[in-house]
Amino acid sequence: KQPANMASTAAGKQRIPKVAKVKNKAPAEVQITAEQLLREAKERELELLPPPPKQKITDEEELNDYKLKKRKGFEDNIRKNRTVISNWIKYAQWEDSLKEIQRARSIYERALDVEHRNITLWLKYAEMEMKNRQVNHARNIWDRAITILPRVSQFWYKYTYMEEMLGNVAGCRQVFERWMEWEPEEQAWHSYINFELRYKEVEKARSIYEQYILSSHLKNWIKYARFEEKHGYIAHARKVFERAVEFFGEEQVDENLYVAFAKFEEKQKEFERVRVIYKYALDRIPKQQAQELFKNYTIFEKKFGDRRGIEDVIVSKRRFQYEEEVKANPHNYDAWFDYLRLVESDADPDTVRDVYERAIANTPPIQEKRHWRRYIYLWINYALYEELEVKDPERTRQVYQACLELIPHKKFTFAKLWLLYAQFEIRQKNLQFARRALGNGVGKCPKNKLFKGYIELELQLREFDRCRKLYEKYLEYSPENCTTWIKFAELETILGDVERARAIFELAIGQPRLDMPEVWISYAQFELSVESLERLDKCRQVYEEGNKGLRNCEEKEDRLMLLESWRDFEAEFGTDSTRERVSKLLPEKVKKRRKVTAEDGTDAGWEEYYDYIFPEDSANQPNLKLLAVAKMWKKQQEQQEEKQQEKDQQDEEQQEEH
Numbered sequence: 001k002q003p004a005n006m007a008s009t010a011a012g013k014q015r016i017p018k019v020a021k022v023k024n025k026a027p028a029e030v031q032i033t034a035e036q037l038l039r040e041a042k043e044r045e046l047e048l049l050p051p052p053p054k055q056k057i058t059d060e061e062e063l064n065d066y067k068l069k070k071r072k073g074f075e076d077n078i079r080k081n082r083t084v085i086s087n088w089i090k091y092a093q094w095e096d097s098l099k100e101i102q103r104a105r106s107i108y109e110r111a112l113d114v115e116h117r118n119i120t121l122w123l124k125y126a127e128m129e130m131k132n133r134q135v136n137h138a139r140n141i142w143d144r145a146i147t148i149l150p151r152v153s154q155f156w157y158k159y160t161y162m163e164e165m166l167g168n169v170a171g172c173r174q175v176f177e178r179w180m181e182w183e184p185e186e187q188a189w190h191s192y193i194n195f196e197l198r199y200k201e202v203e204k205a206r207s208i209y210e211q212y213i214l215s216s217h218l219k220n221w222i223k224y225a226r227f228e229e230k231h232g233y234i235a236h237a238r239k240v241f242e243r244a245v246e247f248f249g250e251e252q253v254d255e256n257l258y259v260a261f262a263k264f265e266e267k268q269k270e271f272e273r274v275r276v277i278y279k280y281a282l283d284r285i286p287k288q289q290a291q292e293l294f295k296n297y298t299i300f301e302k303k304f305g306d307r308r309g310i311e312d313v314i315v316s317k318r319r320f321q322y323e324e325e326v327k328a329n330p331h332n333y334d335a336w337f338d339y340l341r342l343v344e345s346d347a348d349p350d351t352v353r354d355v356y357e358r359a360i361a362n363t364p365p366i367q368e369k370r371h372w373r374r375y376i377y378l379w380i381n382y383a384l385y386e387e388l389e390v391k392d393p394e395r396t397r398q399v400y401q402a403c404l405e406l407i408p409h410k411k412f413t414f415a416k417l418w419l420l421y422a423q424f425e426i427r428q429k430n431l432q433f434a435r436r437a438l439g440n441g442v443g444k445c446p447k448n449k450l451f452k453g454y455i456e457l458e459l460q461l462r463e464f465d466r467c468r469k470l471y472e473k474y475l476e477y478s479p480e481n482c483t484t485w486i487k488f489a490e491l492e493t494i495l496g497d498v499e500r501a502r503a504i505f506e507l508a509i510g511q512p513r514l515d516m517p518e519v520w521i522s523y524a525q526f527e528l529s530v531e532s533l534e535r536l537d538k539c540r541q542v543y544e545e546g547n548k549g550l551r552n553c554e555e556k557e558d559r560l561m562l563l564e565s566w567r568d569f570e571a572e573f574g575t576d577s578t579r580e581r582v583s584k585l586l587p588e589k590v591k592k593r594r595k596v597t598a599e600d601g602t603d604a605g606w607e608e609y610y611d612y613i614f615p616e617d618s619a620n621q622p623n624l625k626l627l628a629v630a631k632m633w634k635k636q637q638e639q640q641e642e643k644q645q646e647k648d649q650q651d652e653e654q655q656e657e658h
């Protein structure tokens with residue numbers, strides 16, 4: 001029994017292991033994550049690694065073996081992944097450290113074949129050449145870099161810095177000029193200017209500013225003015241500010257420009273100029289955009305003036321003033337425009353609409369176009385405000401339609417309004433509405449400007465059949481308009497329909513009311529432009545017919561214009577006989593006198609005028625003969641006077657001798 005009892009006792013001891021009791025079961029303040037444990041293990045593993053043994057090379061054979069091994073390793077890395085540029089750079093830098101410049105160049109060139117747009121690669125390549133004093137090689141690399149990647153400013157900065165450090169000022173300036181042709185960022189221009197100033201080239205720096213400011217931000221105009229002020233050119237600085245105000249105008253006006261201008265004049269003790277500048281700016285800049293301007297104006301008045309200068313520009317007073325003006329005369333449209341400009345800059349859309357509705361309610365009392373010209377711009381500004389500021393196209397359409405319904409089209413119309421409405425519909429991508437509007441305008445009140453605008457629209461849309469129909473309607477409305485005939489024929493010429501263009505010219509010169517030389521000249525030039533063997537004869541024939549057609553024209557200058565055009569044609573393409581024939585057709589210019597009668601019928605004396613006598617006209621033959629006799633008589637008189645003067649001079653000389 002004893003062994004059994006001992007076995008049971010041993011089993012009981014195994015079932016109750018001793019466990020340490022945890023007194024504080026709260027979580028630790030600093031928690032350790034698995035990621036931290038892994039990272040620390042990795043770091044300690046690296047710490048435990050022994051450093052690689054130092055290899056001592058004792059002879060050239062060992063050195064070559066070492067180089068071969070290293071190169072093989074680099075080439076293997078490159079072969080595994082050619083696109084990893086860092087492998088190429090490490091390889092080239094290792095060769096460079098061994099003074100193997102040719103090998104390093106070869107590696108860089110191979111790398112550029114793989115990735116020629118890598119900026120770091122170009123920089124390392126050029127820096128290697130510069131470090132080894134290979135200046136021409138470095139220049140070659142920079143030239144290649146800026147040619148391939150002209151928008152990388154770092155290349156240009158490094159290139160110009162290298163040339164300047166070498167003392168090659170002309171070469172550095174040339175690089176800057178090449179850079180400026182790409183219109184780089186602002187800092188590049190200032191680097192160029194600072195470069196010129198380092199060498200005391202103020203005039204060249206000024207020319208760079210002049211080249212730069214025309215396509216730059218407002219602040220660069222201010223920098224230009226301060227540059228002139230710094231170098232003592234006060235008049236130039238003032239001129240720059242004035243040019244900036246004119247250049248940016250009222251559309252791109254900025255308070256910073258006027259603040260800088262005013263502070264400049266304040267330094268020059270020109271206090272009246274300062275006050276004028278502030279007032280000019282406050283009248284043109286919206287209130288919400290002129291906070292800094294108000295602040296500086298107030299400070300200036302506190303220093304050099306009184307508070308009345310500030311009170312004059314308070315918006316409430318101006319609004320009250322405009323209200324008084326429009327109440328006194330509701331048809332004072334200029335006051336309405338100023339009032340609307342004020343409320344548009346400082347009020348919500350509902351308030352602006354209310355003022356516009358009050359303004360357009362004052363219809364001109366007389367239905368004459370000259371009284372409606374200013375009024376109609378209230379509607380136009382209203383529509384533009386709704387479209388551009390409020391972004392409400394439906395309300396814009398309502399404004400245009402209401403205005404077009406209000407105008408008495410039977411008495412007069414405004415082609416500008418029809419065109420603006422059509423252009424609005426095109427911006428809204430409603431081409432059908434635009435055509436309908438222009439069609440209504442042409443149908444209700446045809447006008448030259450309306451036809452031209454409609455035709456221009458269809459030309460832009462390449463709807464040439466519609467253009468033809470519009471030209472036909474245009475010519476039905478105004479057949480005496482020679483420009484329309486010419487433009488119609490030019491359209492057909494551009495479209496390649498020569499016969500149709502010739503037919504249009506034939507119809508034009510057949511119009512009884514169309515006796516202007518422009519059509520004949522255009523017709524002749526058209527025949528000259530047609531590629532054919534008979535083009536010169538046809539062109540000459542047109543001039544012949546035009547001369548006959550204009551023979552009975554009252555305006556002799558028109559016929560003279562045709563003959564001069566014919567003379568120019570013969571001078572370029574004609575023969576001696578044709579040139580002589582045309583020269584004989586040219587008229588004589590003579591001065592004549594005629595009586596002038598005043599409006600009340602009384603005699604107002606005589607006036608001189610020039611007339612043209614054409615030798616071709618039979619009625620003018622006696623006049624030409626008389627003119628020739630008069631010229632001969634005048635010549636004889638001059639000869640006799642010369643002989644008499646010579647005789648008198650001889651008599652005087654004889655008397656002096658006696």
